[in-house]
Amino acid sequence: ERVALKQFTGRKTETADGMQVRLAANVGGPEETKRAAEFGADGVGLLRSEFLYLDQKAPPGEEAQFEAYRKTVLAAGGKPVTIRTLDVGGDKEVPYLDFGNEENPFLGCRAIRISLRKKEMFRIQLKAILRAAAFGEVSILIPFITSLEEIRAVKVQLEWAAQELREEGRQFSSEIRLGVMIETAAAVVMADRLAAETDFFSIGTNDLTQYVLSVDRGNPKVAEFYSYCDPAVLRSIRRAVHCAKEAGIQVGMCGEAASDPLLTPVLLSLGLDTFSVPPSSVLSIRRAISLWALPEADALTEEAFSLGTEREVRELLEKHRRG
Numbered sequence: 001e002r003v004a005l006k007q008f009t010g011r012k013t014e015t016a017d018g019m020q021v022r023l024a025a026n027v028g029g030p031e032e033t034k035r036a037a038e039f040g041a042d043g044v045g046l047l048r049s050e051f052l053y054l055d056q057k058a059p060p061g062e063e064a065q066f067e068a069y070r071k072t073v074l075a076a077g078g079k080p081v082t083i084r085t086l087d088v089g090g091d092k093e094v095p096y097l098d099f100g101n102e103e104n105p106f107l108g109c110r111a112i113r114i115s116l117r118k119k120e121m122f123r124i125q126l127k128a129i130l131r132a133a134a135f136g137e138v139s140i141l142i143p144f145i146t147s148l149e150e151i152r153a154v155k156v157q158l159e160w161a162a163q164e165l166r167e168e169g170r171q172f173s174s175e176i177r178l179g180v181m182i183e184t185a186a187a188v189v190m191a192d193r194l195a196a197e198t199d200f201f202s203i204g205t206n207d208l209t210q211y212v213l214s215v216d217r218g219n220p221k222v223a224e225f226y227s228y229c230d231p232a233v234l235r236s237i238r239r240a241v242h243c244a245k246e247a248g249i250q251v252g253m254c255g256e257a258a259s260d261p262l263l264t265p266v267l268l269s270l271g272l273d274t275f276s277v278p279p280s281s282v283l284s285i286r287r288a289i290s291l292w293a294l295p296e297a298d299a300l301t302e303e304a305f306s307l308g309t310e311r312e313v314r315e316l317l318e319k320h321r322r323g
């Protein structure tokens with residue numbers, strides 16, 4: 001199998017009938033970016049910026065972040081890089097961002113909610129990203145969005161960050177696309193309006209599954225209910241993709257579902273533009289995509305959406321699994 005997979009290194013990512021899609025990588029820094037680039041990934045679909053903030057005594061400064069982002073941008077070798085702003089809270093605790101003990105941290109101070117409360121810290125991150133954007137094509141991705149107000153508040157901070165850089169005479173690029181993670185129930189419901197005010201979507205099925213099904217993604221007692229094959233999750237994905245297409249913006253997926261060949265035909269049929277997967281899955285997903293022609297993927301997807309339970313959907317997709 002390894003030999004067969006190797007053939008997919010550096011190839012275009014396309015279906016059996018020639019539809020091309022973007023296959024990018026989820027990474028934590030420049031090393032993984034290099035690895036993904038060696039497989040021929042189309043850049044970085046998700047740079048998790050948390051690594052800079054965890055295991056520290058204080059938030060990283062602008063220079064340290066700028067250097068880290070710039071290194072990743074350079075490691076991508078001219079391909080686009082999507083940098084996700086800080087996504088902590090939930091299970092990722094950061095001592096210097098103390099919001100006290102929360103009974104339900106996954107429903108509490110997390111990700112963009114923290115950034116919008118610590119605006120100065122947020123602007124430092126935005127400035128570092130804008131500066132790194134002078135070295136390649138960079139997009140900003142905002143995690144855990146639940147409302148339009150949040151994305152509007154982000155734009156205000158982005159403007160302000162650019163203004164500060166201008167005043168400081170820094171080199172930066174303000175031509176930066178702004179996207180949101182679709183990973184909460186509210187974001188799915190509001191996807192039409194979010195699409196009108198953003199440049200792209202990235203569907204985060206790890207959290208989307210948790211928040212649509214009300215199942216803690218880390219609780220073994222309810223693990224049996226945690227499945228992105230659940231019709232409620234698949235319909236959420238379908239709606240998010242549909243709203244993006246209607247608005248003419250790009251839509252990708254960076255959750256684990258994107259790297260599961262079981263879902264590949266469904267995601268192709270829905271019209272996902274970007275699959276973003278761990279470097280170790282780049283070749284296997286490129287192969288899985290190559291094994292489907294669109295009419296077959298469409299037929300299977302239509303059948304999958306006619307079913308009402310997770311079990312039925314999973315059994316159907318398992319039966320037709322390729323790759």
Ligand code: PEP
Pocket residue numbers: 048087183203204205206207208254255256
């Ligand atoms: C997701 O929620 O699907 C995602 C990609 O983000 P994370 O797993 O980092 O929460």
Ligand code: MG
Pocket residue numbers: 143183204206207
């Ligand atoms: Mg997430």
